[in-house]
Amino acid sequence: MAIDINSLVQKALSLLKGDKNLLASFTSDPVKTLKNILGSDLPEDTIKKVIEGVKKALPAESAQGILAKIKSFLSKLGK
Numbered sequence: 001m002a003i004d005i006n007s008l009v010q011k012a013l014s015l016l017k018g019d020k021n022l023l024a025s026f027t028s029d030p031v032k033t034l035k036n037i038l039g040s041d042l043p044e045d046t047i048k049k050v051i052e053g054v055k056k057a058l059p060a061e062s063a064q065g066i067l068a069k070i071k072s073f074l075s076k077l078g079k
Contacts, residue, residue: 003046008038009053016054026054 015037016023026033030051035042038050 003042005046005049005053008042008046008050009057012038012050012054013057016058030054 012026012034016026022033022037031047034047034050034054038047042050
């Protein structure tokens with residue numbers, strides 16, 4: 001049975017974005033954190049691929065959030 005890496009990445013992202021403590025845990029120990037939230041029975045190579053996917057997605061989402069805050073701030077200045 002093939003493991004769907006993208007669905008695991010999306011599941012991890014949704015859990016990490018909703019919990020700052022979990023995100024901090026992922027930052028300090030991504031393997032342990034993902035095994036806790038996705039299941040400890042996943043193969044190491046799968047965990048590594050999910051970590052790569054999550055790390056690629058998180059900076060992009062952070063950048064979008066920062067841009068939204070800047071736009072909001074600038075719009076308030078214009079009023």
